[in-house]
Amino acid sequence: xxxxxxxxxxxxxxxxAGCGEEQAGGxxxxxxxxxxIRLLVPYDAGGPTDLTTRTVGACLESELGQTVVVxxxxxxxxxxxxxxxxxxxxxxYTLSLVTAGxxxxxxxxxxxxxxxxxxxxxxxxxxxPSVLAVGADSPYASAEDFFAAVEADPGAVSVGVPGxxxxxxxxxxxxxxxxxxxxxxxxxxxxxxxxxALLGGNVDAVLINASLDVVENIDAGSFVxxxxxxxxRLSWLPDTPTFTELxxxxxxxxxxxxGLAGPAGLPDEVAGTxxxxxxxxxEQEEVRQQLGDRYVPEEFGTAEDLRAVLDExxxxxxxxxx
Amino acid sequence: MEIxxxxxxxxxxxxxxxxxxxxxxxxxxxxxxxxxPGLGPTATIALLLPLTYEIDPTTAIILLAGIYYGSMxxxxxxxxxxxLPGEAASVVTTFDGYQMAKQGRAGPALGIAAVGSWIGGTxxxxxxxxxxxxxxxxxxxxxxxxxxxxxxxxxxxVTYLGTRHPVKSLSMAALGLLLATIGQDAITGTTRFTFDQxxxxxxxxxxxxxxxxxxxxxxxxxxxxxxxxxxxxxxxxNIWPSREDFRASxxxxxxxxxxxxxxxxxPGGGGVISSxxxxxxxxxxxxxxxxxxxxxIEGVAGPETANNASSTSAFIPLLTLGIPANVVLALIFGALxxxxxxxxxxxxxxxxxxxxxxxxxxxxxxxxxxxxxxxxVGFFVQLLRVRSGIxxxxxxxxxxxxxxxxxxxxxxxxxxxxxxxIGWLMKKTGFEPGPLVLAFVLGSILERAFRQSMLLSGGEFxxxxxxxxxxxxxxxxxxxxxxxxxxxxxxxxxxxxxxxxEEDLAAADATAEPEGTPGAESxxxxxxxxxTGERDDRA
Numbered sequence: 001x002x003x004x005x006x007x008x009x010x011x012x013x014x015x016x017a018g019c020g021e022e023q024a025g026g027x028x029x030x031x032x033x034x035x036x037i038r039l040l041v042p043y044d045a046g047g048p049t050d051l052t053t054r055t056v057g058a059c060l061e062s063e064l065g066q067t068v069v070v071x072x073x074x075x076x077x078x079x080x081x082x083x084x085x086x087x088x089x090x091x092x093y094t095l096s097l098v099t100a101g102x103x104x105x106x107x108x109x110x111x112x113x114x115x116x117x118x119x120x121x122x123x124x125x126x127x128x129p130s131v132l133a134v135g136a137d138s139p140y141a142s143a144e145d146f147f148a149a150v151e152a153d154p155g156a157v158s159v160g161v162p163g164x165x166x167x168x169x170x171x172x173x174x175x176x177x178x179x180x181x182x183x184x185x186x187x188x189x190x191x192x193x194x195x196x197a198l199l200g201g202n203v204d205a206v207l208i209n210a211s212l213d214v215v216e217n218i219d220a221g222s223f224v225x226x227x228x229x230x231x232x233r234l235s236w237l238p239d240t241p242t243f244t245e246l247x248x249x250x251x252x253x254x255x256x257x258x259g260l261a262g263p264a265g266l267p268d269e270v271a272g273t274x275x276x277x278x279x280x281x282x283e284q285e286e287v288r289q290q291l292g293d294r295y296v297p298e299e300f301g302t303a304e305d306l307r308a309v310l311d312e313x314x315x316x317x318x319x320x321x322x
Numbered sequence: 323m324e325i326x327x328x329x330x331x332x333x334x335x336x337x338x339x340x341x342x343x344x345x346x347x348x349x350x351x352x353x354x355x356x357x358x359p360g361l362g363p364t365a366t367i368a369l370l371l372p373l374t375y376e377i378d379p380t381t382a383i384i385l386l387a388g389i390y391y392g393s394m395x396x397x398x399x400x401x402x403x404x405x406l407p408g409e410a411a412s413v414v415t416t417f418d419g420y421q422m423a424k425q426g427r428a429g430p431a432l433g434i435a436a437v438g439s440w441i442g443g444t445x446x447x448x449x450x451x452x453x454x455x456x457x458x459x460x461x462x463x464x465x466x467x468x469x470x471x472x473x474x475x476x477x478x479x480v481t482y483l484g485t486r487h488p489v490k491s492l493s494m495a496a497l498g499l500l501l502a503t504i505g506q507d508a509i510t511g512t513t514r515f516t517f518d519q520x521x522x523x524x525x526x527x528x529x530x531x532x533x534x535x536x537x538x539x540x541x542x543x544x545x546x547x548x549x550x551x552x553x554x555x556x557x558x559x560n561i562w563p564s565r566e567d568f569r570a571s572x573x574x575x576x577x578x579x580x581x582x583x584x585x586x587x588x589p590g591g592g593g594v595i596s597s598x599x600x601x602x603x604x605x606x607x608x609x610x611x612x613x614x615x616x617x618x619i620e621g622v623a624g625p626e627t628a629n630n631a632s633s634t635s636a637f638i639p640l641l642t643l644g645i646p647a648n649v650v651l652a653l654i655f656g657a658l659x660x661x662x663x664x665x666x667x668x669x670x671x672x673x674x675x676x677x678x679x680x681x682x683x684x685x686x687x688x689x690x691x692x693x694x695x696x697x698x699v700g701f702f703v704q705l706l707r708v709r710s711g712i713x714x715x716x717x718x719x720x721x722x723x724x725x726x727x728x729x730x731x732x733x734x735x736x737x738x739x740x741x742x743x744i745g746w747l748m749k750k751t752g753f754e755p756g757p758l759v760l761a762f763v764l765g766s767i768l769e770r771a772f773r774q775s776m777l778l779s780g781g782e783f784x785x786x787x788x789x790x791x792x793x794x795x796x797x798x799x800x801x802x803x804x805x806x807x808x809x810x811x812x813x814x815x816x817x818x819x820x821x822x823x824e825e826d827l828a829a830a831d832a833t834a835e836p837e838g839t840p841g842a843e844s845x846x847x848x849x850x851x852x853x854t855g856e857r858d859d860r861a
Contacts (some may be wrong), residue, residue, distance in 0.1 A: 045368040046656020076523035164511030202465035216666040
C-alpha cells in the first residue's frame with residue numbers, strides 16, 4: 001500500500017521535474033499553479049507540525065484549485081526535508097514547512113550544505129509559544145519563587161527541554177550566559193517524555209512547546225505555567241508573565257514559528273500568490289479552528305515577518321553555536 | 323459500578339455496525355501488514371492517518387488500534403516461516419519459532435501464537451478496563467534511573483537468550499551498543515560517527531538493521547543451500563498444536579500476559595522489551611533451558627502473548643495521561659488531536675464514548691483476530707512449499723519496499739543490504755543477530771537515561787540505588803549475576819575440575835568458550851574479544 005503510494009509519489013515527482021524544466025524558460029509564473037504542489041513536512045506524521053501543514057495544505061488545495069500532496073520527510077533534525085526543498089526547482093511546486101530549528105539551528109550545529117538564505121519565505125502558518133511550567137505540587141508557586149531558588153543555588157534546579165539542539169535548550173543556555181541564572185538542563189525526547197518526567201517529579205520544571213497536549217495539562221491543573229516565552233503575555237494565559245517582564249530581556253526565541261517556504265529564487269508572482277492565499281486561509285474560521293485559534297497569529301505573519309524571525313534567530317544563535 | 327456502566331456504554335458504541343466494520347478492517351489490515359516484512363504498524367498508520375480525518379473520532383481510533391494489535395498477530399507469521407520479523411516485537415519469536423518451522427512444526431508454532439495472542443490481548447483488555455487509572459500513576463513514577471535499570475537488565479538478559487555462546491552474544495551485544503551511538507548525541511546535540519551524512523544524523527534505522535541482519539542474512543544463507551532448505555519443507559506434519567503443546571504453553575501464556583501487560587504500561591516499554599522479558603522468564607524457569615533456541619514451543623507462546631498484551635496496555639498512558647508510550651501511539655495521539663480531542667486525564671469524563679468504545683472494540687477485535695488467524699495458519703504454512711528461490715527473491719523485494727516506506731529514505735535500503743551481508747557472515751561464523759539487535763534498541767535508551775540521571779543527580783551514582791524501583795531492579799540484576807556465577811562455578815567443579823577457565827554458561831555445546839566467568843561480566847571487556855574463531859556448524 002505504502003509502496004504504491006511511494007510509486008505514485010515518484011511518478012508525480014518525475015512528472016514535476018519534467019514540467020519544471022519546460023517551464024524554466026517559459027516564465028508563465030502568472031498562471032501559477034497549473035499542476036499539483038508538493039508540500040514537505042520535516043517531521044513525523046501526527047505531530048503539531050504535521051497537523052498544521054495538512055490543514056494549510058487542504059486550504060491551499062481548495063483555494064488554488066490544484067492538488068496539494070503533503071509528504072512527511074522526517075530525519076536529520078529537519079535537514080532531510082530542507083535539503084530536498086532547497087534542491088528543488090524554484091517554481092512553487094515544491095514547498096515546505098520551515099522553522100528556525102530546521103533552517104537556522106540545524107545548519108549552525110551541523111554540516112548540512114544549506115543556510116536560511118537558500119529558501120524563499122512565504123508566510124507564517126502558526127506560532128506555538130513555549131512555557132516554563134512546573135508540576136502541581138511544586139515548591140515554586142510563582143516565577144519569582146522559581147528564579148529565587150535558581151539564583152540561590154546555581155545548577156540545583158533541573159529543567160527539562162524537548163531535545164539537545166532545540167530552541168528551548170539554547171534559551172536555557174542563554175539564561176545562564178547572559179543573565180547568570182544557571183539551571184541544570186536535561187534534554188528529553190519530545191513533549192511526551194518531558195510530560196512524564198514532570199508529572200512523575202523527576203525534573204523540577206520544563207521549558208516546553210505549549211501545544212494542545214500541554215494546554216490540556218495546564219487546564220487540568222497538573223501543569224502550572226510560570227513564564228511564557230512570547231514577547232507579550234499570551235491572550236490565553238493572561239496571568240503568566242514573560243521572561244522580558246521578569247528582567248530576562250531577549251529570551252523570546254524558544255517558541256516555534258511554523259513558516260511556509262519555497263526554494264530560494266521563487267518568482268515574485270508565485271511567492272505573492274502563495275502569500276495572499278495563505279493570508280486568506282488563515283482568516284477562515286474553519287482553518288483557525290483546526291489549527292487551534294491560539295496558535296494563529298492575530299495579525300498575519302508576512303513573508304518579511306518570517307524572514308525577520310529567521311534572521312534574528314541566526315544573529316543570536318550564531319555566536320553560541322557557530 | 324462506574325466500570326460496568328462504562329463498559330456497557332462502550333459495547334453499545336463498539337457494536338454499532340459502522341464500528342464493527344472498522345474494527346474488522348483494522349485487524350485485517352493489521353494482520354496483512356504484520357505479515358509483510360518491514361511494513362510495520364507505524365508506516366501503515368502514518369499512511370492511513372489522513373483518511374481518518376473525515377470519520378468519527380471513536381471510529382478512527384477503533385480502526386487504528388485494530389491495525390496496531392492486529393499487526394502483532396501478523397508479525398509472527400514471517401518470523402516463524404522465514405525468520406523475517408514482521409515488526410520489531412517479533413524479533414524474539416524468530417529464536418524458537420523459526421527452529422520449529424525447520425523441524426516441520428510451523429503449524430503448531432503459528433497456532434499457539436494465535437491462541438496466546440488472543441488470550442494475552444483479552445486479558446490485557448480486562449486489565450485495561452479495571453486498572454487503567456492506578457497503573458497510569460505508577461508508570462509516571464518511572465524516571466530516567468528506572469529506565470537505566472530496566473534497559474541494563476534487558477541487556478543482561480540478552481546474554482541468556484537463545485544462545486549457546488555467552489561470549490559471542492556478549493560481543494554482539496557490545497557491537498549493538500556501539501552502533502546505537504551513531505547519530506546525534508541526545509544530550510549535547512553533536513553528531514557522532516555520521517561522516518556528514520544527513521541520513522545518519524538520527525542514527526541507523528532499527529527496522530533496516532533488524533531486517534538486514536535477520537531477514538536478508540537468512541535469505542542469503544538459504545540461497546547458498548537451496549536443496550537442503552527444500553528438503554526440510556517436505557515434512558510439514560500436523561498443522562495444529564497437540565494437546566501436549568497446549569499443556570507446555572499454558573504457563574508461558576499466563577505469565578506472558580502478566581509480564582506484557584505491566585511492561586506495556588511503561589512509556590517506551592511495549593513491544594520488544596515485553597517479548598524479551600517473557601522469553602527470558604520462560605528460559606529461566608524451564609527444567610531444560612538448552613531446548614530454547616532449538617524450537618521450544620514455550621519460547622514462542624510466551625513472547626507472542628506478551629507482545630499482544632503490551633500493545634493493549636500501552637493504551638493506558640495515552641488514554642489516561644495523554645502520554646503516548648511509543649511511536650504508534652504517538653500517531654494515534656495525533657489522530658485524536660486532529661479530531662479536536664486531546665487525550666489526557668479528562669478523557670474518561672469528557673469523551674467516555676471514545677475511552678470505553680475503544681476498549682470494548684478491543685474485546686471484539688481480539689476475538690475477530692483469533693477467528694481470522696486460525697484458518698489462515700494452514701494457508702500460511704503452505705507458503706513454505708513455494709520454491710525457496712522464488713520465496714527468497716519475493717521476500718527481499720518486499721523487505722526493501724517496506725524499509726523504504728518507513729522514512730521514505732533510499733539510504734535505508736543500503737543499510738538493509740549492508741546489514742544483510744553482515745548477518746550472513748554472522749550466520750556462517752556462529753554469531754547470532756538477536757543480542758546485537760536488542761542491544762542496539764536498548765542502547766540508545768540506556769545512554770540517554772543514564773546521562774539524564776547523571777544530570778539530575780549531579781553525578782552521584784547513588785541515584786540508582788536510593789530510588790525504590792531502580793534499587794529493586796538493580797538488586798534483581800545482582801541476584802541474576804550471583805546465581806549464574808555460582809551455578810557455573812558449581813558445574814565447573816563437578817564436570818571438569820582439571821581445566822579451570824573453560825566454562826560455558828549455556829552448556830548446550832560441549833565446546834567451551836575460553837573465557838572465565840560467564841554471563842554478566844562487563845560488556846567492555848568482552849568487546850575486546852570479538853569471536854574466538856570457533857566454527858559453529860549448526861543450521
